[in-house]
Amino acid sequence: MKQPVTYTLYHPKWYRRPMSTYWWTKRWRYLRFILRELSSISVAWTVILLLLLINSMGDEAMYAGYLDWLQSPWLVVLNAFALVFLLFHTVTWFNLAPRAMAVRLRGKRLPDWAVAAPNFIAWAVLSAGVVWFVLKGV
Amino acid sequence: MEVHSHDVLMIGGGGAGLRAAIAIAEVDPRLKIAVASKVYPMRSHTVSAEGGAAGVIKPDDSIDEHIYDTISGGDWLSDQDAVEAFVNEAPQELLRLEHWGCPWNREADGAVAVRAFGGMKKKRTWFAADKTGFHLLHTLFQTSLKYTHITRYDEWFVTRLLHDGERVQGVVAIHLMTGRIQAILAKSVIICTGGCGRVFPFTTNANIKNGDGMALAYRAGAPLKDMEFIQYHPTGLPFTGILITEAARAEGGYLINKDGYRYLQDYNLGAPQDKPVLRSMELGPRDRLSQAFVKEFEKGRTIDTPYGAVVHLDIRHLGEKLINARIPFVRELCLKYENIDPAKELIPVRPVVHYMMGGVHTDIEGATPLLGLYAAGEAACVSINGANRLGSNSLTEILVFGARAGRAAAQFALEAAPPDSGMLAQAEDEERRLQEVFLHKTGGRESIAGLRGEMQTVMEKSVGIYREEKLLSEAASRIAELQERFRDIVITDHSHTFNTELTAAVELSYMLDVAEAMVACALNRTESRGAHQRTDYPDRNDEKFLAHSLVVRSGDGTPQVSLLPVTITRWPPAERVYGK
Amino acid sequence: MAETIVLEVARYRPEIEAEPAFENFEVPCRPDWVVLDALNYIKDAIDGTLSFRWSCRMGVCGSCGMMVNGEPKLTCATFLTDYLPGPIRIEPLSNFPIVRDLIIEMSDFMTKLQGVKPWIIRNEDLPVSQGEYRQSPEQLETYKQFSMCINCLLCYAACPVYGLDQHFVGPAALALAQRYNLDSRDEGEAQRLEILSEHEGIWGCTFVGECSVVCPKHVDPAGAIQQYKLKAVTEWFKSILLPRGGRD
CATH class of the missing domain: 3.50.50.60 (FAD/NAD(P)-binding domain)
Known part of the structure; x- marks a missing residue:
């Protein structure tokens, strides 16, 4: 049993509010932050996938096994999830870039979009490159 | 203790x-x-x-000019x-x-920038935007x-x-x-x-x-x-009394009445120009501008609002860019509290105790x-501000x-x-007084807010921009009566922790003393000078009143006023001239 | 237009109560009234014991920050009519101990502010007789935003990191440290870095970003902290890669 604290004259009795474990459900922006943090798991997962891919290359049987594994329904669902979170991760971080980098040109701070845009452009160019590379092989 | x-x-x-x-x-x-x-x-x-x-910093300015502006602005009541x-x-x-x-705001070369201000003949006001x-x-x-x-x-x-x-x-x-x-x-x-x-x-x-x-x-x-x-500052927002800085006029804002007319030209403050002219029109001293407002009101040329008559401050012609760079707070306050954008709309203003x-x-x-x-x-x-700062x-x-x-x-x-x-004995007496008069007090009939409100109404009515004998005498007895009624104050908060009712009560007692001193001094000064304008004594009287009012509390608690001559060194009293 | 609106005000009287509870007050809902006006109405006309801090009523002294319907706000700049038909829930700022009613204990912030050395540090002071330090409008603009902090503590109330770990230096103090770091007149960055690069300094921040959202003066503390992290990392790399003395 917790004893209630009694007031002693001239001694302030402060009340400290406990912070709920579920504080991140209180506001959409907090939840978005938690999701952004969680999305790094998708990033890690994608890295593992890529490492497995690299490991299987050069060995026909292993590569075929890897592709088979990729086509299993639960993995397709998992990767779909991962893709959504990856996109979320990318977009949120790119949008935060202007906050972390105050880029100045001739003494004037560049507007946020001007700092964020190159990230998105680089992303689009790289993605296009990958698509071109993949489709070329078809 | x-x-x-x-x-x-x-x-x-x-x-x-x-x-x-x-x-x-x-x-x-x-x-x-x-x-x-x-x-x-x-x-x-x-x-x-x-x-x-x-502060004098620019080469075109001089110490003597700042002194003269201050002394003439203070209607020669400043100690020189x-x-x-x-x-x-x-x-x-x-x-x-x-x-x-x-x-501080800066010039392109990195030196401190200065702006114009009311009653100043040179630009010498250092500023950090309008904050x-x-x-x-x-x-x-x-x-x-x-x-x-x-x-x-x-x-x-x-x-x-x-x-x-x-x-x-x-x-x-x-x-x-x-x-x-x-x-x-x-x-x-x-x-x-x-x-x-x-x-x-x-x-x-x-x-x-x-x-x-x-x-x-x-x-x-x-x-x-x-x-x-x-x-009285001439430009406060109605209801809230939030200040719209003089810098709005120094940057080129106009004061206009309900007809869109720059009425200050009718009050011996110079002729209107497009660009601000130092010590002229909107850059005249605050006492003159507030008095001009009252005259406009009497002529029926102000605009009525639920919170009293107003005139308009027009800064639209300055453009959004200058407003954002030099007076951003003006815009912020207007948007927030009046829901108007001064880059596009007129700002309602009225004189406000400042x-x-x-x-x-x-x-x-x-x-x-x-x-x-x-x-x-x-x-x-000290006094450097004399009769008008x-x-x-x-x-x-x-x-x-x-x-x-x-x-x-x-x-x-x-x-x-x-x-x-x-x-220490004195301190213990004070502790007992605070406990008896406030902290442990029960009963009483007068509310803090009620007394405070009455005091404020009396003061606004009688010690406003224009004053007269009759109203001032009335105010003196009203404030004395409020002092008496204060003894019967109700205290509902007997807590020791952050008791803001206790502080409000003590603050009210401070204000009543200050109000009493103000009224006594205003009654005693039978002349008009700077911010003290008596309709029954409209002229400045240097013979009798080139002197400070000193007020002390006498044995029975009533204020007693005497005069102390102003220190005059190099600037003999002269007429205050603006707009020339 | 509704005539009145109900305020659910958090009350805590430490001398008689064990914990806070809400009390409802019905107040006039006038179009130009802010939450603070309503609180003053309660204090003057209904209950003189209601306790809260306030002063300037123009959004610059930073006294009257409270939680309004769960969001940290300056109550002098929060209009009643934006919350029609009500009720409006008023609580003391989150993440701070409550002293009484709507008053929080804020000495923790004062200690932390002093800790980040928020003043100009010079190796050698220029005598006043030599005039001002030259600072171009561009140099002024570099730190101006971070100098706008009014210490209202809304950012601390919005920061879950501070809520979970009271040792975290927190948004406003870090932004003010950065304000001096970026000032062309200051040479104290190295001194401040020692304090700020501790775990509870900049690295405590996980970039939730809520501090910048609630800041009434658009100071962007979150931005200040991330910029500082970037700077700290760059400095660290420099110290690894460049031989001693090669650093600036």
């Missing part, structure tokens, strides 16, 4: 108090310094000052030796602030944190000066957090509590501006000076007639005279004997 001891104690942690504290720390690092404030220092009302701080010291020390004080990190007071206060406060031996009593509310009739030796204060009533002894005490605008219903002043320090000094027997000189020229009587070093008691800033009256002189004043009072109080403390033991 717990007792604290220091060498020098500041009451108030605004611009003047902090500047004084730093000055003392620089005189002798061994001095034990304390700052007691009823709010955290960065909440002090210095924070609300907007337009700027005057004080003004001279003030103007001479102003630039170095502002430079010191620059060295401490104040974000100069905010930046000045935070710069001072943050710099003061460097001096770890400055003890701060944050949220301690001072209720009494401890003194033996000749020398002040400390204070009694309530620590709001715990409710403890304690003595803070000090060899010298500096009052830096600011003004008393809350005596009036419609004011730019913050809730904390209750004339605390003026009343404390007055009760201890120190004279107050020139209490009839209350400045500043107290009077205050605790001090000499040029900030010393009061009571030994060990000093005052600086708006709480003090020029905009942007007050921020500089808190620096110059804050530092001067600090140095003088430090010197006094270095030589003075420690406080005597009799002070």
Whole structure:
């Protein structure tokens, strides 16, 4: 049993509010932050996938096994999830870039979009490159 | 009772108090310094000052011109030796602030920029956009944190000066957090509590501006000076009383009546030009502009609103870019509180109680007639502001005279004997008084808000922009009656923890004392000068009244007014000429 | 237009109560009234014991921050009519101990502010007689935004990191440290870095970003902290890669 604290004259009795474990459900922006943090798991997962891919290359049987594994329904669902979170991760971080980098040109701070845009452009160019590379092989 | 001891104690942690504290720390690092404030220092009302701080720095300007502007602006009631010291020390004080990190606006070459201001013949107002007071206060406060031996009593509310009739030796204060009533002894005490605008219903002043320090000094027997000189700022937002800085006019804003006419041209303030002209029209002194408003109202040329008559401030022609660069706070305040965009719409404004020229009587070093008691800033009256303060002189004043009072109080403390033991008995008496009169009081019929409201109504009606004998006499008896009724006040909050009803009650008692002194001085001055305009005595009378009003509390508690000649050195009284 | 609106005000009287509880007050809902006006109406006309801090009523002194319907707000700049038909829930700022009613204990912030050395540090002071330090408008603009902090503590109330770990220096103090770091007159960055690069300094921040959302003066403390992290990392790399003395 917790004893209630009694007031002693001239001694302030402060009340400290406990912070709920579920504080991140209180506001959409907090939840978005938690999701952004969680999305790094998708990033890690994608890295593992890529490492497995690299490991299987050069060995026909292993590569075929890897592709088979990729086509299993639960993995397709998992990767779909991962893709959504990856996109979320990318977009949120790119949008935060202007906050972390105050880029100045001739003494004037560049507007946020001007700092964020190159990230998105680089992303689009790289993605296009990958698509071109993949489709070329078809 | 717990007792604290220091060498020098500041009451108030605004611009003047902090500047004084730093000055003392620089005189002798061994001095034990304390700052007691009823709010955290960065909440002090210095924070609300907007337009700027005057100091001669540009090559086209001169010390003599700043002196002349100040003296003529003050309608020759300023002490000229004080003004001279003030103007001479102003630039170095502002430079010191620059060295401490104040974000002054700059010219392209990196030099400090200056802007025009009302009643000033040259551009000499240093500014940090239109949040100069905010930046000045935070710069001072943050710099003061460097001096770890400055003890701060944050949220301690001072209720009494401890003194033996000749020398002040400390204070009694309530620590709001715990409710403890304690003595803070000090060899010298500096009052830096600011003004008393809350005596009036419609004011730019913050809730904390209750004339605390003026009343404390007055009760201890120190004279107050020139209490009839209350400045109305011509441009406050209706209802809230939020200040729209003079800088809006200095940057080129127009004041227009309901017909869109720049009415100031009818009041001996010059002819309208497109661009602002120094010491002319909208850049005339505040007393003249506020008086012109009343005349326009009488002619029926103002605009009626639910919160009284207004005129319009027009800054649309300045353009969004200049507004955002030079007076962004004006736009922020209008958007937030009036829901109008001044880049596109007219700003409704009316005169609003803004500043107290009077205050605790001090000499040029900030010393009061009571030994060990000093005052600086708006709480003090040195006097450099005379009968009407020029905009942007007050921020500089808190620096110059804050530092001067600090140095003088430090010197006094270095030589003075420690406080005597009799002070403790006095402090215990004060503790008993606070408990009997407020904390443990039951019964009563008068509400704090009710009495305060009545006082404010009386003051606005009788000690406004124009005054007359009949209303002033009525006010004197009304305030005396309110003093009497105050004894029957209701206190519902008997808590020791952060009792804001207790502080509100004590603040009301301070304001009643200050109001009483104001009315007495206004009654006694049968002439018109600066901010004191008597409809029954419309002319300035230098023969009789080239003198300060000094008011002391007599034995029976009533105010007693006498006159003290103004110090005139090189600038004999002349006519105030604007717009020429 | 509704005539009145109900305020659910958090009350805590430490001398008689164990914990806070809400009390409802019905107040006039006037179009130009802010939440603070309503609180003053309660204090003046209904219950004189209601306790809260306020001063300037123009959004610059920073006294009257409270939680309004769960969001940290300056109550002098929060209009009643934006919450029609009500009720409006008023609580003391989150993440701070409550002293009484709507008053929080804030000395923790004061200590932390002093800790980051928010003043100009120079190796050698220029004498005042030599005039001002030159600072171009561009140099001024570099730190100006971070100098706008009014210490209202809304950012601390919005910061879950501070809520979970009271040792975290927190948004406003870190932004003010960065304000001086970026000032062309200051040479104290190295001194401050020592304090700020501790775990509870900049690295405590996980970039939730809520501090910048609630800041009434658009100071962007979150931005200040991330910029500082970037700077700290760059400095660290420099110290690894460049021989001693090669650093600036």
